[in-house]
Amino acid sequence: xxxxxxxxxxxxxxxxxxxxxxxxxxxxxxxxxxxxxxxxxxxxxxxxxxxxxxxxxxxxxxxxxxxxxxxxxxxxxxxxxxxxxxxxxxxxxxxxxxxxxxxxxxxxxxxxxxxxxxxxxxxxxxxxxxxxxxxxxxxxxxxxxxxxxxxxxxxxxxxxxxxxxxxxxxxxxxxxxxxxxxxxxxxxxxxxxxxxxxxxxxxxxxxxxxxxxxxxxxxxxxxxxxxxxxxxxxxxxxxxxxxxxxxxxxxxxxxxxxxxxxxxxxxxxxxxxxxxxxxxxxxxxxxx
Amino acid sequence: xxxxxxxxxxxxxxxxxxxxxxxxxxxxxxxxxxxxxxxxxxxxxxxxxxxxxxxxxxxxxxxxxxxxxxxxxxxxxxxxxxxxxxxxxxxxxxxxxxxxxxxxxxxxxxxxxxxxxxxxxxxxxxxxxxxxxxxxxxxxxxxxxxxxxxxxxxxxxxxxxxxxxxxxxxxxxxxxxxxxxxxxxxxxxxxxxxxxxxxxxxxxxxxxxxxxxxxxxxxxxxxxxxxxxxxxxxxxxxxxxxxxxxxxxxxxxxxxxxxxxxxxxxxxxxxxxxxxxxxxxxxxxxxx
Numbered sequence: 001x002x003x004x005x006x007x008x009x010x011x012x013x014x015x016x017x018x019x020x021x022x023x024x025x026x027x028x029x030x031x032x033x034x035x036x037x038x039x040x041x042x043x044x045x046x047x048x049x050x051x052x053x054x055x056x057x058x059x060x061x062x063x064x065x066x067x068x069x070x071x072x073x074x075x076x077x078x079x080x081x082x083x084x085x086x087x088x089x090x091x092x093x094x095x096x097x098x099x100x101x102x103x104x105x106x107x108x109x110x111x112x113x114x115x116x117x118x119x120x121x122x123x124x125x126x127x128x129x130x131x132x133x134x135x136x137x138x139x140x141x142x143x144x145x146x147x148x149x150x151x152x153x154x155x156x157x158x159x160x161x162x163x164x165x166x167x168x169x170x171x172x173x174x175x176x177x178x179x180x181x182x183x184x185x186x187x188x189x190x191x192x193x194x195x196x197x198x199x200x201x202x203x204x205x206x207x208x209x210x211x212x213x214x215x216x217x218x219x220x221x222x223x224x225x226x227x228x229x230x231x232x233x234x235x236x237x238x239x240x241x242x243x244x245x246x247x248x249x250x251x252x253x254x255x256x257x258x259x260x261x262x263x264x265x266x267x268x269x270x271x272x273x274x275x276x277x278x279x280x281x282x283x284x285x286x287x288x
Numbered sequence: 289x290x291x292x293x294x295x296x297x298x299x300x301x302x303x304x305x306x307x308x309x310x311x312x313x314x315x316x317x318x319x320x321x322x323x324x325x326x327x328x329x330x331x332x333x334x335x336x337x338x339x340x341x342x343x344x345x346x347x348x349x350x351x352x353x354x355x356x357x358x359x360x361x362x363x364x365x366x367x368x369x370x371x372x373x374x375x376x377x378x379x380x381x382x383x384x385x386x387x388x389x390x391x392x393x394x395x396x397x398x399x400x401x402x403x404x405x406x407x408x409x410x411x412x413x414x415x416x417x418x419x420x421x422x423x424x425x426x427x428x429x430x431x432x433x434x435x436x437x438x439x440x441x442x443x444x445x446x447x448x449x450x451x452x453x454x455x456x457x458x459x460x461x462x463x464x465x466x467x468x469x470x471x472x473x474x475x476x477x478x479x480x481x482x483x484x485x486x487x488x489x490x491x492x493x494x495x496x497x498x499x500x501x502x503x504x505x506x507x508x509x510x511x512x513x514x515x516x517x518x519x520x521x522x523x524x525x526x527x528x529x530x531x532x533x534x535x536x537x538x539x540x541x542x543x544x545x546x547x548x549x550x551x552x553x554x555x556x557x558x559x560x561x562x563x564x565x566x567x568x569x570x571x572x573x574x575x576x
Contacts, residue, residue, distance in 0.1 A: 037419040037447045131325040159325045159474045161566045186447045187475075278449045 001062050002026050003048065003076075003148060008057035010043055010204075017043045018054070019204040027147065028178040030194055032185070032212070035201035036281050041184045042080065044201065045150050049078040074102060079141040080152040083133060087126025091136055094125065095143075104145035109173070113139045116165060130157035138166060142173055150182045155190075163187075167194060188274040198273075202281055212273065219276045220256060223249040224266035232266050240279030251279045289350050289363075290314050291336065291436060296345035298331055298492075305331045307492040309345070313468060315435065318482055320500070321472040323489035324569050329472045330368065332489065333438050337366040362390060367429040368440040371421060375414025379424055382413065383431075392433035397461070401427045404453060418445035426454060430461055438470045443478075451475075455482060476562040486561075490569055500561065507564045508544060511537040512554035520554050528567030539567045 003025040010018040017040045025031065035041045046052045048059055050066055050073055059066050066072045085094055091114075099105035114121050117135045119128075128136060134156050141149050155163050171194060174181065183191055198215060200208035208215065222233050226248035237254035251271060262268065271279075291313040298306040305328045313319065323329045334340045336347055338354055338361055347354050354360045373382055379402075387393035402409050405423045416424060422444050429437050443451050459482060462469065471479055486503060488496035496503065510521050514536040525542035539559060550556065559567075 035447075036449060037417060037445070129325060157325070159323075160476055160562050161324060161570055163474075164566055186451075188448055189477075274448050278452055282449055 001075075001147065004058075004060045004063075005044075005048060006058050006060070008044065008047055008054045008059070010040075010047060010052075010054050017204055018047070021057070021201070021204070021206055023199055023206060023209055025148065025180060025182060027180055029180055029196055030174065031180070031182045032188070032191055032195035032198045033182055033201070034184070034188060034198060034277055037186075039201040039281075040204045041201055042152055045078055045080065045152050045182075045184060049073065049076055049150060051078065075146055076148045076150070077102070077141055077144050077146045078150040078152065079137045079154060081156060083125075085125045088124055090122055090124050091119070092121040094136075095121065095140070098140055098144060102144045102146065106143040106145070110139055110143045113142065113169065116169065117162065131159065131162065134158055135162065135166075142169065146179070148180045148182070150184075152184045153186070154183060155185060155187060163190065167191070170194065188277050189272060192273040200277065200280060207280065215276065216270065216273065218254055219271040220252045221249050221269050221271055221275075222252060222266060223247060223269070224263070228263050228265055232260060232263060240282060251275070253280065289435065291364075292346075292348045292351075293332075293336060294346050294348070296332065296335055296342045296347070298328075298335060298340075298342050305492055306335070306342070309489070309492070309494055311487055311494060311497055313436065313470060315468055316466040317468055317484055318462065319468070319470045320476070320479055320483035320486045321470055321489070322476060322486060322565055323472075325474075327489040327569075328492045329489055330440055333366055333368065333440050333470075333472060337361065337364050337438060339366065363434055364436045364438070365390070365429055365432050365434045366438040366440065367425045367442060369444060371413075373413045376412055378410055378412050379407070380409040382424075383409065383428070386428055386432060390432045390434065394431040394433070398427055398431045401430065401457065404457065405450065419447065419450065422446055423450065423454075430457065434467070436468045436470070438472075440472045441474070442471060443473060443475055451478065455479070458482065476565050477560060480561040488565065488568065495568065503564065504558065504561065506542055507559040508540045509537050509557050509559050509563075510540060510554060511535060511557070512551070516551050516553050520548060520551060528570060539563070541568065 005021060005023050008018050008021040021044060033041055043052070047054045050070065061072045061075065064072060095105060095107070095110055119132060119135055125133070125136070134154065135158070138154055141151060155166065158166065167190070170181065183195065185191055192212065195212055197211050198208060199206060222229050225246055226243065229248045229250050233250045233252055236252045236257065238250050239253045240251035242249045253276070293309060293311050296306050296309040297304070309332060321329055331340070335342045338358065349360045349363065352360060383393060383395070383398055407420060407423055413421070413424065422442065423446070426442055429439060443454065446454065455478070458469065471483065473479055480500065483500055485499050486496060487494060510517050513534055514531065517536045517538050521538045521540055524540045524545065526538050527541045528539035530537045541564065
C-alpha cells in the first residue's frame with residue numbers, strides 16, 4: 001500500500017504554490033519533508049489529506065484516488081498547526097471522539113503518553129498552553145489506527161525535554177507497530193537521525209527526493225587556505241561557501257574528483273543534514 | 289551599568305510563578321535564559337522590562353529602580369511573542385515610530401537586515417507570515433540604541449537558513465557595537481556557542497547561574513556495561529541515566545572522583561548544553 005502523488009499543482013489567486021509535485025510514500029518508513037518558509041509544505045500535506053483541493057494532479061493509494069474514495073482517508077492522519085478542537089471540551093472526551101471518527105484509538109498508549117508528558121486528560125483543550133496543545137495533538141496522532149501519519153511542525157512550543165521525549169516515543173511506537181511517518185519541520189538536525197528518506201520542496205517543486213544516507217554521502221566541506229580550496233574544488237558542484245580570515249570552506253554536493261590530489265593544507269569533512277539543507281536552499285525566502 | 293534583579297516574586301491568582309529570583313545582568317555580555325515551559329521565563333522578562341509588576345522585589349539599574357524612574361526603560365528593549373503592532377501599518381512607518389520612541393534607530397543597519405532577510409519594508413505588518421513577523425521584530429531589536437536587548441523566543445517560525453542568518457547578524461552587531469543580549473529559547477544547542485553565561489529557571493527559582501564553560505567543564509557522560517558504570521559513578525551527582533541493551537550511560541554533573549581508577553570498559557565523554565539542561569530539569573513539566 002503506497003501513496004502516490006502525481007503532478008500536483010496548486011495556486012492561491014495568482015500565486016503558484018505547488019508546481020508539478022510528484023512523489024511516492026511507501027509503507028513503514030519515516031520521511032522528512034523539508035523546505036524553507038513558504039515553500040509549499042503545508043499546502044502539500046493538506047492536499048494529500050484532502051483538506052484542500054489541488055488545481056491539478058492526483059493523490060492515490062494503491063492506484064485508487066483518495067479524493068473520490070474518501071473511506072481511504074481513514075488510513076491517513078494529519079496533525080497540523082490548526083487547532084480543530086472546541087476549547088471547552090475535555091481532552092478525554094476528545095480522545096473518545098477520535099475513536100469514533102477513526103474506528104479505533106489506543107487508549108492504553110494514550111494513558112501512557114499523558115503520564116509521560118504530565119498532561120492531565122481532565123483538562124479542557126482551551127486550558128492548554130501552546131506547547132501542551134501540540135503535545136495533545138501528538139498523542140492523538142500516535143494513538144490512531146492509521147497507516148500514514150503526517151506531522152506538520154510537530155514540536156511547536158515544546159521545550160527540549162518534551163522534544164526528546166517525543167522523538168523517543170515516536171521511535172518506540174514505530175518499532176513496536178510499524179507505519180509511515182512524514183515529518184515536516186524546521187528543526188532538521190533534531191530529526192536527522194530518525195528519518196530514512198527526505199523530500200525537499202523549494203518554490204513549489206521537489207528539489208530533493210533521496211535517502212538521507214545517500215544524500216549525506218555526497219555532501220562535503222572542503223576547508224583550507226582560500227586559493228588552494230578554490231583550486232581543488234574547481235568544477236565541482238559548490239553549493240555554498242564561508243570564510244574566516246584567510247581560510248575558506250567550500251560546501252560541495254556531488255562526487256569529488258578522485259583524480260585530483262588532495263593538497264596537504266586542505267581538509268575534507270562531512271556536512272550534517274541541516275547545513276546541507278541550508279546550502280541547497282539558500283536561494284532565499286519568499287518575501288512573506 | 290548593570291541590571292540587578294533582587295528577590296522578585298510574582299503570583300497569578302494562587303499560582304506562584306516566580307519565587308525569590310535574584311540575578312545580575314552585566315554590560316556587554318550575551319546571556320541565555322533557559323527553562324522548561326511554564327518555568328517563569330517570560331514573566332521574569334516582562335517584570336525586568338516593567339511590562340508587568342512584581343508582587344515583591346526590585347529591578348534596579350546602577351542602584352536606581354526602573355519602576356520608579358521609567359526613563360531608564362529607554363535603555364532596555366524586550367522583543368517578545370506578543371505582536372504590539374497595528375496590522376495595517378507599513379514596516380517602514382513602524383521603523384520611524386520606533387526611532388521616535390527610543391530617540392534613535394540604525395536605519396542603515398535596518399536596510400541591510402531587510403535585504404539580508406529579503407523583507408520588503410513597504411509591506412504592512414498584517415501581511416507578514418509568523419516567521420517574517422519574528423524577523424521584523426528582530427530587526428527592530430537589533431537596530432534600537434539600547435544597552436540591554438531581551439529576546440524572548442527569537443526564532444519562532446524561522447526556517448534553518450533564517451536562524452543561521454540571525455545568529456550571524458547578532459554576533460556581527462555585538463562585536464561592532466557591544467551591548468548585552470539576554471536570549472530566552474528552547475533551541476539550546478543552536479545558541480550554545482553564542483552565550484557566555486546561563487541562567488536556568490525552574491519552578492520560579494534560579495537553578496543555575498553560571499558561565500557556560502564552567503558548567504560544561506563539570507558535565508560528563510559515563511558509558512559502558514551497566515554494572516561497571518554504576519560502580520564507577522557511585523556517590524557522584526548523577527542527574528540522568530539512559531540504557532541501550534546491556535550498556536548504560538550515567539550523566540554526571542559535578543566533579544568526578546579522581547582517586548577512582550577508570551575501568552577499561554568505561555568511557556568518559558562530554559555533555560552538550562542541551563543534554564545537560566534536559567537532565568538538570570527533568571523533574572517534569574508544569575501540567576499546562
